[in-house]
Amino acid sequence: MNPNGQNLRFLLDKSLTLKQLKQVHAPIISNGLHHLQTLLLRQVLHSDFTFSAAIARYVHLILHNLKNPDAFSWSCAIRYFSLHSQYETALSLYLKIKRLGLCPSSFAVSSALRACARILNELGGISIHAQVYKFGFCGCVYVQTALVDFYSKLGDMKTARKVFDGMPEKNVVSWNSVLSGYLKSGDMEEAQVVFDEIPNKDVVSWNSMVSGYARMGNMDKAYFLFQQIPQRSLASWNAMISGYVECERVESARGIFDAMPLRNNVSWITMISGYSKCGNVESARQLFDQMSERDVLLFNAMIACYAQNSQPKEAIELFNQMLKLEVNIQPNETTLASVISASSQLGDMKFGLWAEFYMSEHGIELDDHLATALVDLYTKCGDIDRAYKLFHGLKKRDVVAYSAMILGCGINGKAVEATKLFEDMVNADICPNVVTYTGLLTAYNHAGLVEEGYRCFNSMKEHGLEPSGDHYGIMVDLLGRAGQLDKAVELIRSMPMQPQAGVWGALLLACSLHNNVELGETAARNCFKLEPDKNGYYVLLANIYASAARWDDERRLRKVMEKKGFAKIPGCSWMDSM
C-alpha cells in the first residue's frame, strides 16, 4: 500500500516505536507532506524513548526539514533536549530560534534557562533574563521560577531572591527553588526561615531540607525532619542513607536501608558506596549479589569498591562479567575509570591500550577523570611520554591530575620534573593535599635527595597538612637508605600515630642495607607483630644475620619460617616477596 497523507496521519496519532517512526518519516519527506512533519516531531518529543544519539540526529533532521519553521516545534525540541540533559544542544537551538526571528514560547525560555543553570553558563542565563522582559514573560510563573533556579544554582542568592520577591504569583516549585539555593550555599538559617514560610510544602521541600542538614553533617536535625515528613518518597529515605554514609555512619545508613518500605537502585548504590568508603567490601558485595535488577551504575559502584579497596583483580573480574552476553551492560566513562585504576594497581599496561581502543570503538569520550586514570597507569608502566601527552590534553588540570603526574615522575626517578610540576600547580592556585606530598616525597626518595625530602616533609605542616603514616614511611625509607638510621628511628619515635608495618619494614630494609643487627631486630620484631603472615620480613632479618655471620640466629629464624609454613626462599628473590 502506498502511504498517503491520511493513513500516515492515522499512524501518527498512535504511539509508535522508534522503528515505526523511522518508517513513517521517509514517505512523509518524499511525499512532501510537510504539515505532517510537525506531528511527527511531536510524537518523538513526547514519547518515552530513552535518549540516544540516534534520536537526537533524527530530531535535528526533522527540524531542519520543516518548510515553515514554527516556534512551537522548535520550542518542543529545546524542551526535549534540556530534559534529556543535552544542555549545549538545547542552548544552540535556542540561539537558532532567535536567529530565525521566531518568538520562543515560555517553555522554550524556561528550558533554556534550565540548561544555562546546569552547565553554569552565567552569561547565557543573564542574557535570557534580559529577553524575558522583551518577550513579556514577567508574569509567567514557570519562566520566573526558572530564573530563580538559575540564580540559585549559580550561588547568586541576592538576585535569586530579588526575582523571587518580585513574582506576582508563586507556586511550591518557586519556593523550592529559592530554598535549594540557600541550602546549596550552606545558609541553613535563611533556608529554615524560607522553609517555615512555604504555604503548602510538598515532599520536595521536606527532602531538600533533610539532605541540606545531612550535607552539613547535622544528622540529628535531618532525622528529626525526616520523621515529620507527611508522605515520604523514595528520595526522602535515600537522602537519609547518603547523609549517614557521608558522616561515615554506615550502620545507621543500613538501619534506614533495612527499614525502607521500597528501595530503588539509588538506595542500593548509595549503600554499596557507603560500605566501600569504610572498607567493608564483603557487605558491599552481599548487597550487590542480592540485587537482581543491575544497571551500569550498580556495576560501577561495585567495581569502584574493589578498585578503591586494593582488590584490583576482583574489579576486573566483575568488569568482565558485566561484558558477558547474558549480562550485556555497556560500560561508560565511570566504569572504565575504575577499571583503569585497577589495572594500574596490577601494573597492566595492556589494559590501558585496550581501554583506549574500546573507547574509540564505542564512542566513549576521554574525559578528565579517565585521562587522569590513564596518566597514573602509564607512569606506573614507565611510559612517561604517553602520560605527559594525556596530562597536557586535560581540559582542566586539578589537584588529582597534578598529583598523579608528580607521583608518576617520582617513581620514574624524575625529581626535577616533579618539583617543577609542583611549582606549576602552586602557581596555578591549586592547593596541594596529602596525596600530592606522597608523590613529591616519593620523587625525592627515588632520587635519594635527603635534604629536599626533609624540607618537603616539614613544609606539609605549613600548608596545614598532617603527615600520614605513608609519609613517615617514605621518610624513614629515604633516611634509612642514606644510612641515617638514627634519624630514621628518631622520626618513628616522633610519630603521633602507631607506626604501621610498612614504616618498620622500611627501617628493616635500611638495616639490611647497612648491616645493623640490633636495630634490624627491633624493626623486625615490630613487623612480625603487625604482619605475622608476611614472609618478606623474616627473609630480610635472616639476610641481616647472614651478612653479620650470625649463623645460629639465621638458622633459628629459618626454622621459625618453616614452622609458619613459609616456603624456602631462594636468596635472590627476596625483593619480590616483600
Place this chain on the structure above:
DNA sequence: GTAGGGTTAG
C-alpha cells in the same frame, strides 16, 4: 513546564 536522591580518576 519548574525542584529533590546514585556510580568515576591521584
